[in-house]
Amino acid sequence: MKIAILIDSSCGIKDVKNYKNLHLVPLMITKEDGQQVADDENLSSEEFYVLNDSQLLKTSQSIPGNVMGKWDDLLKEYDEVICLLLSKGLSGQYNTFKMFSQEDEYKNKIHVIDTNGVSIVIKRQLELVEKLIKEGKNGQEIKDIMEEHYNKTVGYIIPKSLDQLVRGGRISKAAAGLAKILKITPILKYDGEIDKQDKTRTFKKAVEEVLNLLKENYPKSDIIDIAYSETDNETFNLVQELIEDAGLKIGLLEQMPNTITCHTGRGTFAFMPYQIWGEKLWK
Template structure:
């Protein structure tokens, strides 16, 4: 059984050539003038941040023709294709391509997994799928295992700056201004969707609180935290890494946040994730 794995750019993986049988069909980034840019390996982080700083960017689903074209191409040399895409709680991406996978020419050949994932959560799931594939599991078996394991992560998102959330209309200028005066930093819970969990005084305390919450909610004896971040001063990044280690955790994945997430959260945002057994 020969299986290909297809991802979108919400994993943050751009160097798919370094992984066996892994293929990227990117999400789209839309400029203020309506022009769309593929969020693929040709869009560097520096180019993205220059764009993001100059205007309010939006994100949209993978162009269906590009995804279906990739499936058709891969099915010429692979028996099955599995897709691990952005969480259905953040985008219609999963529902769109799950529907297409049920059409006659793809049924039983293309499996679109309900990941509830993004960034470091989704990357862990991709690595798991590649591992299962190498163990000889079928597309259906991989889908069932990954979907069962989606219940086993905890993740928190902490924006150091609220500027991008204001620009995108997700919080008001007045609320952001008050938070800045009071030095309040929100802690957001991620479980396939983003929701408010808590708030603290100062960014450092927010990171410490998030680590404490992860420790309490995890059943895994192996204490490993994955960390994703958007562009931030090296001193701040080092502080976060040090806090993780000071709390007795090992640092697992350390990844720059996918562009399609930074479009919404902006610079100086951190995501911390941990998996149960």
Template sequence: MKIAILTDSSYDGKEKDYKDLYVIPLMISKQNSEQIYDDGNLSKDAFYEMLDGEALKTSQTLPGDMMKMWDKLLSEYDQVIFSPISKGLSGQFNTYRMLSETEEAYKGKIFVADTNGVSVVAQQQIRNIAMWIAENKTGFEILELAKLHSQKFVAFIVPKTVETLKRGGRIGSSAAALAKMLKIVPILRYDGEIEKEQVARTFKKAILESIAFLKKECKGIKKIDLSYSRTPDETITFVKSLIEKEGLKINIESELTNVICAHTGRETIALVGWKG
């Protein structure tokens, strides 16, 4: 059986790393309601120029584009495993899971996986899906395995500033003003959704506390995944040094995908650990 893997632009890995991997763009919306495809035609410089100037929103892949992609893939493959952005961040999963299960053309052929994935989490999950396909697992089996694996990661996001979070409504204006005045750095937990875990008095302490959380929740952890939005090289080097001083190595390293940066802003660090 020939199976394709489809993901969306919440995945920040390289499409060419897997022979049968395809990526479909999510949408980025400007304040004037203009919608832009989050694909290779949107350069990082252009994205950050927009982000610096206004509050951006993100939205699902257009239904016409999705069905066109499904139809194309099904002309070449027997089944498609679609691993979308986490259902806690977008309606993408629910919309296309329902479509795959109600439209006769896609029943038993399109499998929409519930992974809670994004960025480096999605990279690990795509790696797993490719491995399961190589082991001749069926679409139904892969759905179950992907859901089980989605419970095994622990992730923390540390934004160096809260301006983008404030603009996007993820943090209130008064809380943002207080954080700025007291130089408080939020630590956000990501488990499919982004939620506040606690705060630290400095960026360094926020990173160290995040590492401590990972060590506590992922017993015996030796490696972590690291991703970041556009950040000065010296900051990334500093974060890596803290990770190494804590006796950990970096497994996957990547630049955060646009659809996360649109909500967290520049100089955001994400740390991910996996439970055994």
């Protein structure tokens, strides 16, 4: 049985040429004038940040016709397709393509996994899917394993600046101004959705608190995967030093996907536990 893997650009991989049987459908980025840009290999990081710094960008799902056209093309070469798409808690992407996958021509061939994932989470899921394919698992078996293994994963996000959240209307300017005066740094919880976890007085304290939470919640894992948007060297080095001081190791260290940076802005760090396949690391 030959199985393809389809990701969207929330995974952070845009050039799939270096991966076997991996294919991409981009999410869309919408400018203030309504023009849409595909978040694919043709949009460089430099171009994205110029756009992001100059205007309020919005994001939207992959174009359904493009995704279904990709499915049709892949099913000419593959028996089944595993889809690792952006978490349903962050987008309608999962629900849309889960619905389309139930149509007669795709049923039992297209498997849209409920990833609860984005960025480094999906990158780790990709590693596991590739392993399961090599072990001879079929699409339904892989879907069941993935949804069980990742249904309780919790990580944390620290936005160094609240500017982007203000621009997107997610918090008020008054609240952001007060937070800046008091040096309050929010800690957000990520479990497929984003919610408030805590707040601290400084970015350093926020990182220390997140590392403590990860050590407490995942005592069997000493590896942390990190996604980050562009930041200064001082902040980047501080994060690495705090991880080392906490007795933890860095696994993946990746740039945050554009479609997430649109909402969180520069200087954002996301911390996720590395889950070993076959072990439940949560309490």
